[in-house]
Amino acid sequence: MDFELSERSEAWRDKLQAFFDREVLPRHRSWLEHVAGKGETAPFMGELQQKARAAGLWNLGLPELADNEPGTRLSNLEYAPLAEIMGRLFWAPEVFNCQAPDVPNMIALQNSATPEQKARWLQPLLEAKTRSAFGMTEPDVASSDATNVATRMVRDGDEYVITGRKWFITGAAHPQCSFLIVMGVTDADGDRTRRHSCIIVPMDTPGVRLVRRLRWMGCEDHVAPIGEIALDNVRVPAANLLGAEGEGFKVAQIRLGPARIHHCMRSIGLCELLIELMMVRSSERSAFGRTVIEYDTIQRWIAEARVELEQARLLAYRCAWRLDQAGHHDAWRDVSLIKVAVPAMLQRIADRAMQVFGAMGGSDDTPIHQALAWGRLLRIGDGPDEVHLRQIFRMERMPTWSIANSPYLSARPS
Ligand SMILES: Cc1cc2nc3c(=O)[nH]c(=O)nc-3n(C[C@H](O)[C@H](O)[C@H](O)COP(=O)(O)OP(=O)(O)OC[C@H]3O[C@@H](n4cnc5c(N)ncnc54)[C@H](O)[C@@H]3O)c2cc1C
Numbered sequence: 001m002d003f004e005l006s007e008r009s010e011a012w013r014d015k016l017q018a019f020f021d022r023e024v025l026p027r028h029r030s031w032l033e034h035v036a037g038k039g040e041t042a043p044f045m046g047e048l049q050q051k052a053r054a055a056g057l058w059n060l061g062l063p064e065l066a067d068n069e070p071g072t073r074l075s076n077l078e079y080a081p082l083a084e085i086m087g088r089l090f091w092a093p094e095v096f097n098c099q100a101p102d103v104p105n106m107i108a109l110q111n112s113a114t115p116e117q118k119a120r121w122l123q124p125l126l127e128a129k130t131r132s133a134f135g136m137t138e139p140d141v142a143s144s145d146a147t148n149v150a151t152r153m154v155r156d157g158d159e160y161v162i163t164g165r166k167w168f169i170t171g172a173a174h175p176q177c178s179f180l181i182v183m184g185v186t187d188a189d190g191d192r193t194r195r196h197s198c199i200i201v202p203m204d205t206p207g208v209r210l211v212r213r214l215r216w217m218g219c220e221d222h223v224a225p226i227g228e229i230a231l232d233n234v235r236v237p238a239a240n241l242l243g244a245e246g247e248g249f250k251v252a253q254i255r256l257g258p259a260r261i262h263h264c265m266r267s268i269g270l271c272e273l274l275i276e277l278m279m280v281r282s283s284e285r286s287a288f289g290r291t292v293i294e295y296d297t298i299q300r301w302i303a304e305a306r307v308e309l310e311q312a313r314l315l316a317y318r319c320a321w322r323l324d325q326a327g328h329h330d331a332w333r334d335v336s337l338i339k340v341a342v343p344a345m346l347q348r349i350a351d352r353a354m355q356v357f358g359a360m361g362g363s364d365d366t367p368i369h370q371a372l373a374w375g376r377l378l379r380i381g382d383g384p385d386e387v388h389l390r391q392i393f394r395m396e397r398m399p400t401w402s403i404a405n406s407p408y409l410s411a412r413p414s
Helices: 007-038 045-054 076-086 102-112 115-126 248-284 296-326 332-362 368-378 385-394
Strands: 131-135 152-156 159-170 177-185 196-202 208-214 226-237
Touching: 007 045, 007 076, 076 248, 076 296, 102 115, 102 131, 102 248, 115 131, 131 159, 159 177, 159 196, 159 208, 177 226, 177 248, 196 226, 196 248, 248 296, 248 332, 248 368, 296 332, 332 368, 332 385
Parallel strands: 131 177, 152 177
Antiparallel strands: 152 159, 159 226, 177 196, 208 226
């Protein structure tokens, strides 16, 4: 295992960093004013995307990008340091067409779509001409157990008729979202893991209704607004089925590994920013005769954040490396490890940063409260901590010795 970044990765990281410093960061205040402030589209996004694409900084999170697809193919490990840079601003991934949930959806389409489906749905996503969403979670069932998903998908001739309700669907409330990948039940009597299928549902199909836009801890997701969606007798062609009937879990799992690790990579970049914010703020304020950064407590918080962050980064790199080497089947444990470790770290570091900033830390003047909410969200979204911890526990091996005969313990006197 070698975690030195390859020359290629370093070159792309430096290129992305320079682009970020020159083109993206200087527009952040304008983005805040237009998008976060007024709910408008960023006036510069199209132009920025064109520039990024021309520089090859496009579709970077797709290790299986085909030669005829636009963008630069990077391995997961090569992508990790680039995703970190993007993670410093919530909207930056969109500039490079690297935003969730579109990238995981692209990966699902790359793996499971027919050539016709790819031409109709994947190609426009790769070109950033449309947006997408993935609909699994439902209000009426505990969706952390995906086998509970109850939306009905009944075959009727060469169509499926879909009825159900989905909520907390990231991106579904985006005005450009043109399709959902919906998970539903096609064989209610089948084996628990073969009951479900995934199907592409165009948003403009009669019976698809955006019920409401949802916020999370008071925060709006401006990049991929979250929606609740009602599906009432929605008829879509059977040709929209993604993968075979009964393969719903397979399709979902293919996209979940990358979805989780990409969130973690970006969150690590966000933690770097939080450390910088703590350093600068605490060195600029004085209380009780000293600059705040001179207090042991503050130094300890910053140092502890650094310790946690470096551990998390190595774990993320190992996870990325495993995904590259062995594919998502063999990286499953690493994905769960990182999925638990990083959101908890982000929450802790954001909490400390908020404390260092005092009242300002919870205001809209800083991104800290959003970082805190984001860390909290990631402990639930894409599977709650408890489910991942259960998986991790299940992969622990029971030692072959007992307490009475353990070679590691002293012998008890007879
Ligand atoms: C902002 C946001 C965006 C989201 N985006 C999407 C999206 O784009 N698409 C989508 O389909 N979903 C999305 N989700 C939904 C998310 O994936 C689900 O909320 C998550 O899977 C949990 O499902 P649930 O809410 O039904 O909770 P439940 O399944 O009801 O679980 C509630 C709690 O039960 C406990 N629990 C569950 N299982 C176990 C266990 N095995 N052991 C111990 N405790 C357990 C946990 O504490 C868990 O948090 C999003 C959620 C949020 C908050």
